[in-house]
Amino acid sequence: MKVLIVDYGMGNLASVARAIEVAGGRAMISLSPMDIKKASHIVLPGVGAFPDAMHALHHGGWVESLIEAFNVQCIPALGICLGMQLLADYGEEHGITPGLGIIGGRVCQMVPQAGERLPHVGWNEVIQVKQSELFARTEPSADYYFVHKYHFNAANQESILATSNYAGGFVSAIQREHVFGVQFHPEKSSKNGLQLIRNFLAMG
Amino acid sequence: MPLAKRIIPCLDVTAGRVVKGVNFLELRDAGDPVEIAKRYNDQGADELTFLDITASSDDRDLILHVIEAVASQVFIPLTVGGGVRKADDVRRLLNAGADKVSINTTAVSNPEVVEQAASRFGSQAIVVAIDAKATDASNSRWEVFTHGGRRATGLDAVEWALKMQQLGAGEILLTSMDRDGTKIGFNLPLTRAVSDAVDIPVIASGGVGNLQHLVDGVKQGHADAVLAASIFHFGEYSVRQAKEAMHAAGIEVRF
Numbered sequence: 208m209k210v211l212i213v214d215y216g217m218g219n220l221a222s223v224a225r226a227i228e229v230a231g232g233r234a235m236i237s238l239s240p241m242d243i244k245k246a247s248h249i250v251l252p253g254v255g256a257f258p259d260a261m262h263a264l265h266h267g268g269w270v271e272s273l274i275e276a277f278n279v280q281c282i283p284a285l286g287i288c289l290g291m292q293l294l295a296d297y298g299e300e301h302g303i304t305p306g307l308g309i310i311g312g313r314v315c316q317m318v319p320q321a322g323e324r325l326p327h328v329g330w331n332e333v334i335q336v337k338q339s340e341l342f343a344r345t346e347p348s349a350d351y352y353f354v355h356k357y358h359f360n361a362a363n364q365e366s367i368l369a370t371s372n373y374a375g376g377f378v379s380a381i382q383r384e385h386v387f388g389v390q391f392h393p394e395k396s397s398k399n400g401l402q403l404i405r406n407f408l409a410m411g
Numbered sequence: 412m413p414l415a416k417r418i419i420p421c422l423d424v425t426a427g428r429v430v431k432g433v434n435f436l437e438l439r440d441a442g443d444p445v446e447i448a449k450r451y452n453d454q455g456a457d458e459l460t461f462l463d464i465t466a467s468s469d470d471r472d473l474i475l476h477v478i479e480a481v482a483s484q485v486f487i488p489l490t491v492g493g494g495v496r497k498a499d500d501v502r503r504l505l506n507a508g509a510d511k512v513s514i515n516t517t518a519v520s521n522p523e524v525v526e527q528a529a530s531r532f533g534s535q536a537i538v539v540a541i542d543a544k545a546t547d548a549s550n551s552r553w554e555v556f557t558h559g560g561r562r563a564t565g566l567d568a569v570e571w572a573l574k575m576q577q578l579g580a581g582e583i584l585l586t587s588m589d590r591d592g593t594k595i596g597f598n599l600p601l602t603r604a605v606s607d608a609v610d611i612p613v614i615a616s617g618g619v620g621n622l623q624h625l626v627d628g629v630k631q632g633h634a635d636a637v638l639a640a641s642i643f644h645f646g647e648y649s650v651r652q653a654k655e656a657m658h659a660a661g662i663e664v665r666f
Contacts, residue, residue, distance in 0.1 A: 219505050219506060219508075219510075221482065221506065221507075221508055222482060222486070222508060222510070225482065225483050225486075225508075226486055229486070254533060254535075254536075255533060322413075323413075324610055324611065324612065326534070326535055326581070327414070328414075328535055328581070328582075328612065329414040329415060329417060329457075329612075329635075330414065330415045330417070330457055330665040331414055331415070350415055350665040352487070352488060354535045373414070394486060395486060395487055395488050395510065396486070396487075397452065397455075397486055397487050400486060401486060
């Protein structure tokens, strides 16, 4: 298993790489879309703002290659946090920015309810709404670690794998065929997070 | 469902070892940081905090090696503090494997470092640590101290926390110097005053001696997370026992 981690300059990739290695994969942090042909899996990480991230992906020449890898080559892929959000049609952070358009939906700011704070930081329960191999052998309704203030508003109900209760409820995992997105950080979510990464590596 | 309240074991690190002091003095060796971190991870700790308490700038890079070693084996959020003077120091710690960086003395001497770091790395990565001491016996006003508790600043702790939130801090790590290492419980009036004043999460620190103190920190101090060192280091309680006590008191925790 050679797992390409897309390095477009947003966030620290070392923890993602270490978690992949511990889960039994070989992590390849890459600055070049040319590396996609060597990869069995793709991880799109990311911390930061949606427009900056799309700009960086365009600048690094990633956009078309990733769309092709996801839609044509059908390489199993996992978007983490902002990386999940980039799979959407567009983001609404600081104005409208087109996303990769892999999974229908838009990314909007969360609306905290009384007594809630933004960003949503910490451990929260992930409630599976659809059976998926991604969550195989994880504990049911386990908590995972979140850090975000925008959320993925899915266009199709069928793409929603899991939800979490905060800011009126939001989508915490999505899927379209072999492309997955998780709003939480599996690489920081202890044993259940590592199991989820193992499950992802077992796909394809 | 509200977010789980967090239990955060704190590892004070100097010369590559975990130590623990009383009222910021009298250091006692508690062991190897990687071994201790793994133990807390296995017990279900929600995060770990590492404070580099090396007084001089010698051995400053040691903490980077400690963080790298811990981050390669422990997959929960790590906060690292101590000796951060500029935004670039934050970057080095994040690259070594920290998820959040805590800024203390520099926040007072150069508040713009907090602002720069928050805009560069996001508020979620920036914790401002406040060491506070009651100004008189009434325990109703608290002054901020820096340099590991050695230097008074004249700043009011509650106002300071608000200012740090404004500059982009994502969290406040609030330590009562009066209580640190005393094992008589958090300074609850201080914790509550700061928690109620700011909108960002507050981590209560300083003084935990038993599990009821953790419960009090959340219920009476209104803290979002509780930090403790000695009760865990010297084997009096496990993180698991702490969570069971909090759960029994009706507090949402992660198991």
